[in-house]
Amino acid sequence: MEEDIKFGNSLLYYKCDNIEFLKGYGQLYTEFDDGVATRQINIIKNDMYCSSSLHDWNEDIGFLLYDGHIDSLDVSDSVPITRLDFEKKWQEGIVANKSPINYLKGDASLPLEEHTLIIHVVNILGKWGKGFVLSLSKQFPIAKNDYVKWSKDKETFGLGEVQFVCVDQQKATFVANMLAQHGVRKNDKDRTTYIDYDVLRLCLRKVARFALKNRLSIQMPKIGSGLAGGDWREIEKIINEELIYYKIKCTVFEL
Incomplete structure (x- = not known):
């Protein structure tokens, strides 16, 4: 999506396969830009929720985007992934979660x-x-x-x-x-x-x-x-x- 823009090392991506949500465990994919969480994919019970807003809330998950800096987040249970890995999952998720203009x-x-x-x-x-x-x-x-x-x-x-x-x-x-x-x-x-x-x-x-x-x-x-x-x-x-x-x-x- 952004082949004409060079972001260097500002973008980081993590995946956690066993994250605890409000009502169960699931998967979590997070994009960080200079340490700020900018996009997040939450998966629970085969349902996928994509978010880039601090206002998004789900009763099974809680808030759908982490409000904070990566330095204050424990990512020891997460593994780094590539931008391509994240985008593939994001594209899969927004099919059902797309918001119109x-x-x-x-x-x-x-x-x-x-x-x-x-x-x-x-x-x-x-x-x-x-x-x-x-x-x-x-x-x-x-x-x-x-x-x-x-x-x-x-x-x-x-x-x-x-x-x-x-x-x-x-x-x-x-x-x-x-x-x-x-x-x-x-x-x-x-x-x-x-x-x-x-x-x-x-x-x-x-x-x-x-x-x-x-x-x-x-x-x-x-x-x-x-x-x-x-x-x-x-x-x-x-x-x-x-x-x-x-x-x-x-x-x-x-x-």
């Missing part, structure tokens, strides 16, 4: 809850002036200010990069400026597709890791389908493959 009417710049990552697409030209960004910068001026500063850094400002901006530290609210757009629509008759789908996919992979590690839900407008000229059906498919796959809570706002 949540669609709502409204303004995506208004956080639904705390611990939220607002994501949107920005262009490589350093221009911030139309569409969703107007509402976003009204709510969180720092999102625009940081993007404009970033656009002047030619070493880091490039397609496929994502700028994560903390806009409310107390409520753990972040904005992701995703560089996946070549240009901007010139006028109402301009039908050019400025969004780069492959680059958007790369950006969303980085967004997924950030959201998992920081335990954030995600909300967005219909990214890439407005001034960027993209096909929402194609973009929705990418969102499903790169965000929903990880069971990250995703809300798309439609005006």
Whole structure:
């Protein structure tokens, strides 16, 4: 899923074949990112539950994701496994546990809850002036200010990069400026597709890791389908493959 991103040794995977749950014993598979539990597979009585949220609860198991750092967890009864081993089991589990994109009417710049990552697409030209960004910068001026500063850094400002901006530290609210757009629509008759789908996919992979590690839900407008000229059906498919796959809570706002 993430062949274009190099994580080094930040990701670790463990399997325990005899873990005690609330109502019996079962298997446990856990992914850790820099020591933080980001995804977990719980198996009991031939039932499988996949989770990447601290809010997920099951009466037979308890909470479905470990809330803590690997340093405070006893893994002596667990064995290291490969990422491939974990992904095979995860793919098997999400067939029955997949959560769809949540669609709502409204303004995506208004956080639904705390611990939220607002994501949107920005262009490589350093221009911030139309569409969703107007509402976003009204709510969180720092999102625009940081993007404009970033656009002047030619070493880091490039397609496929994502700028994560903390806009409310107390409520753990972040904005992701995703560089996946070549240009901007010139006028109402301009039908050019400025969004780069492959680059958007790369950006969303980085967004997924950030959201998992920081335990954030995600909300967005219909990214890439407005001034960027993209096909929402194609973009929705990418969102499903790169965000929903990880069971990250995703809300798309439609005006």
